[in-house]
Amino acid sequence: MPEGDLQEATRSTAAPGAGLTEREDFRATSDPALQGGEGRGVELLSCRQLYQLWERQQWATQDLDFAQDRVDWHERIEPDERYARMYGLSSFFVGEQRVAAELGPMMWACPAEEERVFLCTQIADEARHVAFFDRFYSEVGVLEADHLEGRLQETSEHLKEEFGALFDEMLHRRVVRLAQEPQDTEALVEAVTIYHMVIEGMLALTGQHFIIDYNERMGTLPAFVQGFTNVARDEHRHVAFGARFLRDMVAADERHRTAIQRTLAEVAPVADGVLRPNWVDPSEDDLELFGVRISETRAFAANALQRRLRAIGLG
Numbered sequence: 001m002p003e004g005d006l007q008e009a010t011r012s013t014a015a016p017g018a019g020l021t022e023r024e025d026f027r028a029t030s031d032p033a034l035q036g037g038e039g040r041g042v043e044l045l046s047c048r049q050l051y052q053l054w055e056r057q058q059w060a061t062q063d064l065d066f067a068q069d070r071v072d073w074h075e076r077i078e079p080d081e082r083y084a085r086m087y088g089l090s091s092f093f094v095g096e097q098r099v100a101a102e103l104g105p106m107m108w109a110c111p112a113e114e115e116r117v118f119l120c121t122q123i124a125d126e127a128r129h130v131a132f133f134d135r136f137y138s139e140v141g142v143l144e145a146d147h148l149e150g151r152l153q154e155t156s157e158h159l160k161e162e163f164g165a166l167f168d169e170m171l172h173r174r175v176v177r178l179a180q181e182p183q184d185t186e187a188l189v190e191a192v193t194i195y196h197m198v199i200e201g202m203l204a205l206t207g208q209h210f211i212i213d214y215n216e217r218m219g220t221l222p223a224f225v226q227g228f229t230n231v232a233r234d235e236h237r238h239v240a241f242g243a244r245f246l247r248d249m250v251a252a253d254e255r256h257r258t259a260i261q262r263t264l265a266e267v268a269p270v271a272d273g274v275l276r277p278n279w280v281d282p283s284e285d286d287l288e289l290f291g292v293r294i295s296e297t298r299a300f301a302a303n304a305l306q307r308r309l310r311a312i313g314l315g
């Protein structure tokens with residue numbers, strides 16, 4: 001990208017991603033992080049209403065044309081920046097594949113039929129998100145491998161240790177438990193806390209917010225931005241389900257409140273590590289990545305979690 005354009009684009013004074021969080025279709029999900037106020041008493045859609053919203057918010061990865069993205073990636077983005085961008089995107093590509101695989105036992109363990117129906121729509125969404133990243137990586141030519149497994153393997157090499165701890169140990173342990181004991185509602189509450197509140201709510205949506213905003217300011221990767229915006233809208237719907245489910249579970253049994261708090265305390269330090277790229281020292285909170293300080297991304301994630309917890313009835 002020519003230097004003048006880059007400086008002009010970085011000078012934008014608009015709040016990062018403000019346009020996204022104010023969109024009508026995003027707010028329609030009822031995710032407490034997108035509503036006014038502090039989160040307390042926010043009206044949350046029922047599982048049936050969330051299902052109906054899913055029917056209205058369909059999209060197809062096949063509709064995206066990545067021709068301009070390919071030009072941007074190879075001709076307008078410098079190699080150093082390509083590496084930094086690839087690092088950020090890797091956790092999404094692999095993350096989508098990991099979570100899609102964990103949802104089966106969680107869906108099976110949900111006590112109500114409407115909850116199970118909603119989680120079936122989420123399984124379809126997560127599969128579509130994997131397909132979206134796979135198309136982006138192959139059409140744009142980001143990696144060398146020529147098939148899905150190979151691309152997942154190649155992109156896994158960019159991941160941090162904390163990523164594995166969060167997905168493959170903390171979440172996976174609860175899901176294995178649910179596969180064996182689907183009646184264990186405490187394990188289900190813990191799994192939804194990790195999956196919907198931390199992985200989707202704190203990590204995925206924070207990354208999406210800043211990555212979309214950066215590309216819009218730079219005028220890069222238009223089809224990626226279009227698809228990733230659809231992914232973000234899906235994630236807000238998933239998080240809204242998580243908030244609704246946890247609120248109902250806390251109202252039904254106080255033990256679930258403790259289960260949420262206990263789980264958050266356990267995963268918070270690991271989640272924090274996932275938000276920092278490999279090459280960033282934990283003390284460097286003021287370091288800027290893509291025009292945003294790391295401390296800003298952490299504050300954004302913490303604020304969204306706070307609002308959702310208040311909506312659930314905690315804090």
Ligand SMILES: [Fe+2]
Pocket residue numbers: 096125126129231235
């Ligand atoms: Fe997803």
Ligand SMILES: [Fe+2]
Pocket residue numbers: 126200234235238
């Ligand atoms: Fe999701």
